[in-house]
Amino acid sequence: MYVALDDYPWAAGVATELVNTTAEVWRGDDRLPDLAALIAFTDLHDAPGDLSRLARRARGADLHAVHALRTTVRGLIDHPDRDRLLAGATTLTSPARGVTLVPDPARGSRTRWALPLSEGATVADALSLICGVGVLGVVHTLGEQRFRPCSAPTCRGAFIDTTRPGSRRYCMPGLCGNRVNVTNHRARRAATRDRRPTSEQSP
Ligand SMILES: [Zn+2]
Incomplete structure (x- = not known):
């Protein structure tokens, strides 16, 4: 498989989803507890299909490597110093074997830059490459202020x-954003109730 460099928004999305599977985020409930969950995760995010194939070959050690990768990527998002992001993401792309051009199906005979995964790479290697491209692409195109903690309290x-x-x-957004909306809505309703005259509260 390969990761196209202009697919960095997708790659950064996978990195985000990956770091948010931890027990820390889910209050003790790890969302990638076993190989079945890892396969389900790759099925959800895999455009070309190779990632899912690698996940189906994974063993326990590969799952541990994915857990370690999660911690590494989270460390980068939590401390978005530019040099640190570049060094960390460059290391994450080490499972790639150079850079090449691949056909761009969306634009006829045109090609695009891509990093092919080394032979014999594992699903953890593939995810590492994806996260590395995601981080580098965002630093390059959008800047390091795009790495942030969730705003939900x-x-x-x-x-x-x-x-x-x-x-x-x-x-x-679907979960944390909604939680904040519900909390704000309840607070507004409580405030309105407190402001009402007594006669309105007891008809
Ligand atoms: Zn959140």
Whole structure:
């Protein structure tokens, strides 16, 4: 398999999803506890299909390597110093064997830059390469301020923001964003109730 360099938004998205599977984010419930969960994760994020194939070959040691990768990538997002991001992400791309050009199916005979994965690479190697390209692509194109913690007060998640305006606030917008909306809504309702005259409260 390979990771195309201009696929960095997708790659950064996989990195975000990966770091947010930890027990730290899910209050003790690891979302990648076993190989079945790892396969499900790759099925969800794999465009070309090779990642899923590698996940199906994985053993216990590969799962541990993915867990270690998760910690490494989280460390980069939590301390987004430019030099640190570049050095860390460059190391993450070490499972690649050089750089090459691959056909671009969306643009006829055109090609695009890509990093092919070394022969015999594991699913942890593949995910490492994906995370490395994601981090490098975002630093290059969008800047290191795109690496942020989740804004939901009770959430321990983090994310890489690849949105055009750079205004993403939550690690899992559908979940953390909704939680914050519900909390704010309840607070507003409570405040309205407290302000009402007594006669309205007891008809
Ligand atoms: Zn969150």
